[in-house]
Amino acid sequence: MHEGVMLMALHLDDIDREILAALTSDARVPLVTLAARVHLSRNAVKQRIDRMERDRVIAGYTLVRGTPAGNAVTAVVMVYRTDRMRGAGVVSALSRITEVVRCDILSGEFDLLVTVTAESMDRLGQIWEEIAALPGVDNTVTSVSLARVIDRR
Template identity: 30%
Template sequence: MDRIDRQLLAALVNDGRATYQELGRLVRLSSNTVADRVRKLRKDGVIRGYRAELDLAVLGRGLQILTDIRLRETVDRAGFERGLVNVPQVIAAMRMTGDYDYLLHVVVANALELEHIVDRLKAELGVREARSRLLLHEVPLGQDRILDV
């Protein structure tokens, strides 16, 4: 991966809908050459997909919560992970090292909804302990920063 690939990736991180023509102007290459490079980056797995970024507050999910989860000893981790698919308020889950088993990113409309989610996780998915923290704001650093390393 060379400097031009890194420039293309940075541009796509910031605007996944950029056309090959726009990208070509940015890196001073033809749109066909850019298309070939982007296809190769996709084939190599560097680019995994393109997605829309949602405004959760506009969708009525203005509270973002980070919740540390500790499972009961007898809970099957794979079963817990499969069960999260049925809890749409959980938009990300990471298995962790340390005192807790998972970190969940939960989006809710209000504290009552969060209470229901935590109760559901305990009753249905074998959560022993949940420690939640309100996300005040996210510092917009961006994935494209890693391209400068």
């Protein structure tokens, strides 16, 4: 694809940005509500969303799990792996822990940055023990979030 054509395909106007902001805030917002918000027809909004999906501006939709009481505990666990990045066993095991909401591969001293959201400190402790006991995990450092001041999910 010619560079100029590619740039045109990825151009977003103010209405596109407003649609993206609304979908980022609530991916389940009805098309009719979006259409009223941006002063377009439902069909025009649908076409814009379809185009942004095609152009990979919108790469997918996801579920954000809540907790029944709203008292979730979030922590980051930095993991140092024995194999220093060569095996997939630790990441595979982490993917099976439902409270692991994110896992990033890092450069530097630690290999993985694991974000965990649990329903309680007790459950967080159990998850930490599970992670620390995984074959291939050499060391962990865990920090518990005291307060969330910015959340752009």
